[in-house]
Structure formats: C-alpha cells, structure tokens
Amino acid sequence: MPRPREFDETTAVEKAMHAFWEHGYEGTSTQDLCEATGLGRSSVYNTFTSKRALFGRSLAHYTGTQLDKRQAILDGPGTAAERLAAVLGSTIEDDLEEHRRGCLVVNTLAELGVPDDEVGAALRADTDRNLTMFTQCVREGVLDGSLRDGLDPADVAEYLLSTTSGLRVMARRGSSRKSMHAVADLALSAITR
Amino acid sequence: MPRPREFDETTAVEKAMHAFWEHGYEGTSTQDLCEATGLGRSSVYNTFTSKRALFGRSLAHYTGTQLDKRQAILDGPGTAAERLAAVLGSTIEDDLEEHRRGCLVVNTLAELGVPDDEVGAALRADTDRNLTMFTQCVREGVLDGSLRDGLDPADVAEYLLSTTSGLRVMARRGSSRKSMHAVADLALSAITR
DNA sequence: CTGATTTTGAACTGAACGATACATAACCAG
DNA sequence: CTGGTTATGTATCGTTCAGTTCAAAATCAG
Numbered sequence: 001m002p003r004p005r006e007f008d009e010t011t012a013v014e015k016a017m018h019a020f021w022e023h024g025y026e027g028t029s030t031q032d033l034c035e036a037t038g039l040g041r042s043s044v045y046n047t048f049t050s051k052r053a054l055f056g057r058s059l060a061h062y063t064g065t066q067l068d069k070r071q072a073i074l075d076g077p078g079t080a081a082e083r084l085a086a087v088l089g090s091t092i093e094d095d096l097e098e099h100r101r102g103c104l105v106v107n108t109l110a111e112l113g114v115p116d117d118e119v120g121a122a123l124r125a126d127t128d129r130n131l132t133m134f135t136q137c138v139r140e141g142v143l144d145g146s147l148r149d150g151l152d153p154a155d156v157a158e159y160l161l162s163t164t165s166g167l168r169v170m171a172r173r174g175s176s177r178k179s180m181h182a183v184a185d186l187a188l189s190a191i192t193r
Numbered sequence: 194m195p196r197p198r199e200f201d202e203t204t205a206v207e208k209a210m211h212a213f214w215e216h217g218y219e220g221t222s223t224q225d226l227c228e229a230t231g232l233g234r235s236s237v238y239n240t241f242t243s244k245r246a247l248f249g250r251s252l253a254h255y256t257g258t259q260l261d262k263r264q265a266i267l268d269g270p271g272t273a274a275e276r277l278a279a280v281l282g283s284t285i286e287d288d289l290e291e292h293r294r295g296c297l298v299v300n301t302l303a304e305l306g307v308p309d310d311e312v313g314a315a316l317r318a319d320t321d322r323n324l325t326m327f328t329q330c331v332r333e334g335v336l337d338g339s340l341r342d343g344l345d346p347a348d349v350a351e352y353l354l355s356t357t358s359g360l361r362v363m364a365r366r367g368s369s370r371k372s373m374h375a376v377a378d379l380a381l382s383a384i385t386r
Numbered sequence: 387c388t389g390a391t392t393t394t395g396a397a398c399t400g401a402a403c404g405a406t407a408c409a410t411a412a413c414c415a416g
Numbered sequence: 417c418t419g420g421t422t423a424t425g426t427a428t429c430g431t432t433c434a435g436t437t438c439a440a441a442a443t444c445a446g
Contacts, residue, residue, distance in 0.1 A: 002413065030404055041425085043424060045406080102306075113365055162356070164359075172302040186349065190380065190382050194391050195442090197392085222434080233394060234396090
C-alpha cells in the first residue's frame, strides 16, 4: 500500500560511510551526505532520523565488514603466528589501498573519543570483538607452538590491537609500505617463538 | 605609541590548544576559541589571522613541549633501553592524566590527515623530530648493549613511534593503565636484549 | 595635549549548518 | 478507481558558522 523506496538502504549506508570516512564526522555535512548517497534530504531524515544516527549505522557497517574480514583470516589455514602476520599484512595493504584514509574506527576514536551514545556503543563493540578474536588466536598459538610460552593472551590481544591502531596512524601519516611492514615484523617478533 | 596588548600571546595559544585538543579542529568554533582564550573576536583575528592559523600555532606549541619533554627523558641517565621504557611510561601517564583526550598530533592526523598547509607542515616536523630522536637512541642502545644486535635503527624508530601512537589510541578507547603498561612491556621486549 | 598607531568590543555579514513542514507523487489492497 | 500509507522534492526553519567592519579606547613619542 505504501509507496516503495527508490533506493537500497544498505547501499546508502555504504555511500554515507565513505563520506564520513573521507572527511570525518564533523567534516561531513548533511548536504555532503545527500550528494554521496544520491538521496534527498527528506529521504535521508525519513530513513535515518539524524546525521548522528546515520553515522552510527555507517560505523556499524564498517566494523562489521572489517571484523568479518579479519575473522576470516584468523579462521584460515596456517599456524597462529602465520595468521596473525596475515592480519597485520592485510591491515597494511588495506590502509594503502584506501587512499590513506586510515581506519574509520581509529579516526572516530581520535575525533570523538567514546561518546555515550550509539556511536560509542559501536566503538566498544568493535574493541571487544577484536580483543576476543585476538585472544582466541593467541591461545591457539601457544598450543600450536608458534607463539612463545608464558604469554598472557589478553595482554597480547591488547598489544596486537594497539599495533594495528599504530599502523593505521602510520598510514594517515603517509609512511611507506616498507616502514609499515618493518613495524609489523618487529611487533610480531615480540611474541613469536 | 600603539595601544599595548592586554593579553599574553603564548598563554592565548596554550588555551586555544586545550580547546582544540578537547573538541578537535572542526569541533571547535571560533566562539569556543574566544571563550577559551578570553579574547574578543577582533583580538583573535587581529593576532592570529584565522582559525586554521591559530590551530597551526596551537599544534606547533603542543609538539614543541611534547618533543622537549621526550627529548629530556632520552637525554637523561640510564641505558637506552631504560630511557625508551621511560618514554613509553611517561606517554602512558600523560595519556591518563589528560582526561583521555589522547594526543593532539594523533587526533589531528586522524581527523585531517596531513593537509597541504601549515598544519601538515607541523605534523611532518613532529614526525621527523620523533624519528630522529628515536633513531639516535636506538643507535646508542646497540652500542651500550641494552638493545639487540642487528636492529635497523630507522625501522625501530618507526616501530617506537607507531607504538606510542597505538598507546594514544588505547587511551582514547578507555583502556586500563594495566593494559597499556602490558603493551609497552611487550613492545620493548621485541628490541631489548 | 596632541596625534599617530594599535587594540578592543559590539554589531554585523553572507553562507552553511542540521533539521523540519508540507504538498505532491507513487504505490497497492480493497 | 479509490483510499490509506509512505516516499520524495522543494522550500524553509532558526541557529551557528568563520570572518569583517568600525567606532571607541588606550597608549606614548613629539
């Protein structure tokens, strides 16, 4: 009975995400979002309520795809050490391909911190899922012998997350691929046998 | 002959810096800057030309004091490894004392990247000075035996800078002091003998 | 005291901000 | 075809944005 949508909601979120990723939250106007998504103002507000809510959706979409990709690598073949190396390598390549926009999560943390709303919730959820994934992989690495004995999986998970954040900032700085790989190699050398 | 200033320029820059640090570049309005500095709009524009120029001044002031502090630690007593540990420890404590605002440099990199103006120049200068300082200290560490043989000082410098950036993002995430120290310890373990 | 010079405060500029109002258009069950 | 419902486009809301204008105030060399 109602008039149907003329656009795909997920596609719109994805386009909005790229706009936010490129210019940051404050740096993206509602006008920018209309142009990026191809929607009129009415459609944007009718569908997503507010700029902030659309940002929350965009952020959740970003973390979802990013975490799925990371999880797929960690669920793949190889020793734990090899899989962790693959995650860092993939992070570096993504950073370089994305035209130095860095990581939307890290950029948002830097710009907004962890606000007390849906945006902060998405950030917290991303942190938790990353730490859980890394912790599990480190446990496996201690068992399969590719990682050192006596490592605290939770600490190493924090260390790996911090390392990826550092790489993301490097990308934003304009560092070379070579430097980024050197950093990843050094970081891994602290935990591999 | 001219009417004298009623305020101290450096003090004003410092207050503006804290405003930018707290809310980011886009998130700080010229009105916020007037209130933070206690100056009228005319004085702000008469003295600093534009919001962006004042941001450049604020950023340069921040990097200057931050680098001086870091340099003082690296010029202090102890082995190179001990001094590097002190730098990371000091970074962590600063992060926690600063009410989780993170690092103005990292926040700015995340928000703006490296723009092609005075702001970008300040960011590049900060990166260069950090890398130079760390590189020198690593060289000393290889000589005094506190760091491993065969390390590439330039690579390790990038690694250390990336580690501090990662710690800064952790602070923004709300991580615990304990986690941050665990990360710093792990990071150092990769390069200490 | 005067006059050249600069700072200061208040009012103001046009543009852009996020968000809304509302008439019109499009759909489909009945 | 009609009526109920939602989507859309346009025009607009009041506010805030970065930055300017300008007269009044303050200084001190002469």
